[in-house]
Amino acid sequence: GQNIDQPTEMTATEGAIVQINCTYQTSGFNGLFWYQQHAGEAPTFLSYNVLDGLEEKGRFSSFLSRSKGYSYLLLKELQMKDSASYLCAVNQAGTALIFGKGTTLSVSS
Amino acid sequence: SAVISQKPSRDICQRGTSLTIQCQVDSQVTMMFWYRQQPGQSLTLIATANQGSEATYESGFVIDKFPISRPNLTFSTLTVSNMSPEDSSIYLCSAYTETAYYGYTFGSGTRLTVV
Numbered sequence: 035g036q037n038i039d040q041p042t043e044m045t046a047t048e049g050a051i052v053q054i055n056c057t058y059q060t061s062g063f064n065g066l067f068w069y070q071q072h073a074g075e076a077p078t079f080l081s082y083n084v085l086d087g088l089e090e091k092g093r094f095s096s097f098l099s100r101s102k103g104y105s106y107l108l109l110k111e112l113q114m115k116d117s118a119s120y121l122c123a124v125n126q127a128g129t130a131l132i133f134g135k136g137t138t139l140s141v142s143s
Numbered sequence: 144s145a146v147i148s149q150k151p152s153r154d155i156c157q158r159g160t161s162l163t164i165q166c167q168v169d170s171q172v173t174m175m176f177w178y179r180q181q182p183g184q185s186l187t188l189i190a191t192a193n194q195g196s197e198a199t200y201e202s203g204f205v206i207d208k209f210p211i212s213r214p215n216l217t218f219s220t221l222t223v224s225n226m227s228p229e230d231s232s233i234y235l236c237s238a239y240t241e242t243a244y245y246g247y248t249f250g251s252g253t254r255l256t257v258v
Binding site for chain 1: 174176178184185186187188191235237239245246247248249250251252254
């Protein structure tokens with residue numbers, strides 16, 4: 035079976051740093067994706083990890099530990115526009131992405 | 144990465160009717176998928192659209208309710224049949240190509256309301 039867990043909601047203030055965790059249990063693994071989704075819009079790709087370690091891309095970073103079935107998305111210097119849902123998704127080789135339930139992040143001033 | 148044109152972007156339909164959603168990709172892709180996103184929820188995989196053969200459905204989804212076609216490597220349709228208000232959701236198609244860095248792209252979604 036497959037199970038992907040992430041917190042339902044998080045809140046933070048502008049300029050702060052927030053870490054969104056994702057744990058997964060899947061029968062196969064070929065990479066972990068993070069997507070951002072604003073209300074009423076399609077998901078937008080943020081990051082992809084297939085090897086252990088940290089991938090940094092501007093204000094956003096993503097970490098993966100395959101042995102622990104664990105990933106996190108780190109958002110720095112938060113802005114109001116970062117208020118959105120953040121979706122963790124796992125890829126099993128050659129198949130569709132399987133998504134977690136998503137984390138709704140609210141950034142306040 | 145591939146660009147997907149999905150239509151319609153939204154529709155309001157009467158219960159008992161059917162709606163067909165189309166996705167056109169600007170290049171040949173290896174795989175195409177259909178997802179449903181119910182209000183306030185994440186994406187749930189409906190099926191993998193297989194080129195030239197029957198789609199592969201996930202648990203809880205059946206062909207009679209969600210027939211899917213994929214006549215070639217750039218086009219797919221999803222029909223939501225005999226609709227009820229519970230079918231009100233956003234439906235998204237996705238494409239995967241091995242040549243792209245991260246492989247997966249999404250259409251802009253179809254917001255369906257059944258009344």
